[in-house]
Amino acid sequence: MNRSTSHLSAPRGLRNLxxxxxxxxxxxxxxxxxSFLLFVLAPQARAACRDxxxxxxxxxxxxxxxxxxxxxxxxxxxxxxFSDIDGQDNTALGDGALYxxxxxxxxxxxxxxxxLNNTTGAANTATGYFxxLNNTGSNxxxxxxxxxxxxxxxxxxxxxxxxxxxxxxxxxxxxADGSQALFSNQTGGYNTGHGFKALYSNISAxxxxxxxxxxxLNNTGAQNxxxxxxxxxxxxxxxxxxxxxxxxxxxxxxxxxxTADGINALLKNTSGSNNIALGVSAxxxxxxxSNNIDIxxxxxxxxxxxxxIGKQGTQNGTFIAGIYNVAxxxxxxxxxxxxxxxxxxxxxxxxxxxxxxxxKRVKRFSCSNRxxxxxxxxxxxxxxxxxx
Numbered sequence: 001m002n003r004s005t006s007h008l009s010a011p012r013g014l015r016n017l018x019x020x021x022x023x024x025x026x027x028x029x030x031x032x033x034x035s036f037l038l039f040v041l042a043p044q045a046r047a048a049c050r051d052x053x054x055x056x057x058x059x060x061x062x063x064x065x066x067x068x069x070x071x072x073x074x075x076x077x078x079x080x081x082f083s084d085i086d087g088q089d090n091t092a093l094g095d096g097a098l099y100x101x102x103x104x105x106x107x108x109x110x111x112x113x114x115x116l117n118n119t120t121g122a123a124n125t126a127t128g129y130f131x132x133l134n135n136t137g138s139n140x141x142x143x144x145x146x147x148x149x150x151x152x153x154x155x156x157x158x159x160x161x162x163x164x165x166x167x168x169x170x171x172x173x174x175x176a177d178g179s180q181a182l183f184s185n186q187t188g189g190y191n192t193g194h195g196f197k198a199l200y201s202n203i204s205a206x207x208x209x210x211x212x213x214x215x216x217l218n219n220t221g222a223q224n225x226x227x228x229x230x231x232x233x234x235x236x237x238x239x240x241x242x243x244x245x246x247x248x249x250x251x252x253x254x255x256x257x258x259t260a261d262g263i264n265a266l267l268k269n270t271s272g273s274n275n276i277a278l279g280v281s282a283x284x285x286x287x288x289x290s291n292n293i294d295i296x297x298x299x300x301x302x303x304x305x306x307x308x309i310g311k312q313g314t315q316n317g318t319f320i321a322g323i324y325n326v327a328x329x330x331x332x333x334x335x336x337x338x339x340x341x342x343x344x345x346x347x348x349x350x351x352x353x354x355x356x357x358x359x360k361r362v363k364r365f366s367c368s369n370r371x372x373x374x375x376x377x378x379x380x381x382x383x384x385x386x387x388x
Contacts, residue, residue, distance in 0.1 A: 040257075061371075064092075070105075077112075082118075096376075144179075176241075195229075221256075255290075268301070312339055 041065045048066070050059050053379045055309045059065035066082050072091045075081035077110045078332040079099050080092035088105040092098035097109040106123040109115035114126040126132035130149055142148035146161040147309040149166045156261045157174045159165035164176040165185055172189045176182035181193040183200045186300035191208045193199035198210040200217050208217035214233050215226040221239040231243040233250055240257045243249035247267055248260040256273045260266035263279040267284040276293045277283030283294035289304035296361040297308035308319075331343040 080109075147176075272304075310339075 002278055002323060021022055022356060026184055027159045030208075034085045039074075039244055043363045049062050050064050050066070052059065054068050055073045057065055057068060057075070059075045059080075061076060062078040063082050064077060064080045064086060067084055067140040068120055069085035072088050072089070073084060073092075075092045075098075077097055078092045079095065081087075081090060081099045081101055083102050084090065084098070085102045087101050087103050087107075090098055090105060091108045092101075092115075093110045094365075095112045095116055096116050097111065098107060098118060101107065101115065101118050101127060101191070103120045104118055104122050104124075107115055107118060107121065108125045110127045110130075111129050111131055113133055114129040115124060115135055116129065116130070116131065117136070118124065119136055121136045121140075122138045123261060124132055124135060124138060125142070126135070127143045128147055129145045131144065131147045132140060133146070133149050133153060135148065135151045135385075136150060137153045139156045140148055140151060140154065141158045142151075142165070142360045143160045143312055143339070144162045144164055146166055147161065147164045148154075148157060148168055149163070150169055151157065151165070152169050153169050153170045154174075156172050157165060157168060159168075159176045159182070161177060161179040163183055164178065164181045165174060166173065166180070166183050168182070168185045169187065171185055171187050171191075174182055174185060174189060175192045175221065176185075177194045177197075178196050178264045179221045180200060181195065181198045182191060182202060183197065185199070185202050186189065187204045188202055189206050191199055191202060191206065192210070193216070194211045195215055197214040197217055198212065198215045199208055199219055200214075202216070203207060203217050205222040208216060208219060208221075209225045210219070210232070211227045212229040212231055214229065215231045215237060217233045217237045218225060219232065221235060221237045221241075223240050224232055224235060224238065225242045226235075226249070228246045228248055230250055231245065231342070234253055235241065235249065236253045238252050238255045238258075241249060241252060241255065241258045243265070244261045245263045245265055248262065248271060249258060250264070250267050252258065252266070252269050254271045255269055256264055257276070258269060258273060258275045260277045260283065262277065262279045264281045264284050265279065266275060266286060267281065267288050270273060271284065271287055271288050273290045275286060277285060277286070277292060278294070279296040281298055283292060283295055283299045285301050286292055286299040286303070287301045289302055289306075290302065292299060292304045293307045299306070299308055299344045312325050333341055334344050335341055
């Protein structure tokens with residue numbers, strides 16, 4: 001097969017590939033791949049092997065820095081910085097790296113197709129195959145194959161890992177560290193994902209922080225903080241949640257303003273809000289109830305507005321400072337066998353009245369020097385049930 005036949009056969013195979021695509025994303029990928037492959041498969045007669053220095057530029061490779069427009073550029077690889085007109089201080093290492101750059105400056109592209117479509121974006125760093133492929137924004141850093149692949153005008157993003165921030169287009173100030181971290185993010189900003197698939201499904205929500213593999217995996221809510229593997233993994237629309245520990249708030253979907261600190265803390269909570277759980281498995285039985293505080297206690301499914309400290313049968317004493325010898329007015333407090341605190345069934349006013357009556361009568365009886373009188377006899381015969 002001669003050279004011309006070889007170049008004609010490639011487009012026919014690509015046409016078959018396009019027919020097999022089933023989604024817009026697939027079609028976009030194939031279109032970009034087609035452009036890149038056409039560049040790669042271009043007839044050798046049209047390429048000019050360049051090797052040298054000119055106007056403070058350094059180039060090596062077929063059509064590298066072909067236009068010699070800018071200054072202080074370094075291009076090594078076929079088509080590297082091919083379209084540069086007056087961009088400055090750019091470094092392109094790899095086949096097609098910074099291929100379409102015209103006026104962008106201060107960019108560094110290392111890898112085949114890295115920053116391929118960048119035209120005017122500045123101060124970007126792309127290391128890896130197709131890293132920052134479609135970028136036109138500035139101040140982005142992508143390290144890893146296809147990291148920040150779809151980014152267009154998004155700025156000040158940092159992606160480290162295979163396909164990290166892959167679909168980001170216009171989102172700004174995001175940090176993704178880990179394979180597929182913030183994978184689906186498109187327009188969300190000020191998010192931080194550290195770990196495998198951290199914040200994987202986040203699209204447009206802002207101000208989330210996920211540290212740990214699969215932390216905030218399904219999140220679409222805003223202002224959540226998850227630290228620990230699987231922390232807040234199934235959270236969908238919940239906001240303002242804080243989860244620290246393995247599987248903390250694992251099943252939360254729509255609950256908001258919860259705080260879980262400890263392994264499996266608030267594990268089963270789904271839609272409850274404003275709960276606080278401190279300790280291993282604290283509040284792990286809570287599901288839909290809100291406004292609970294569980295410290296070292298698992299809680300009860302469905303309950304709301306309860307405070308539980310400790311686990312019945314585990315602790316055998318309670319010491320609280322600032323109570324002894326401190327005067328206070330109010331109702332007498334009783335404790336049942338489950339550790340529940342509350343006031344007695346009889347009203348405090350009635351208790352005080354009966355207690356005072358009994359005290360006076362006992363005093364009159366004990367101070368008498370005479371033989372029992374009618375008064376004292378009456379006292380002795382008074383029923384004890386008057387105390388309640």
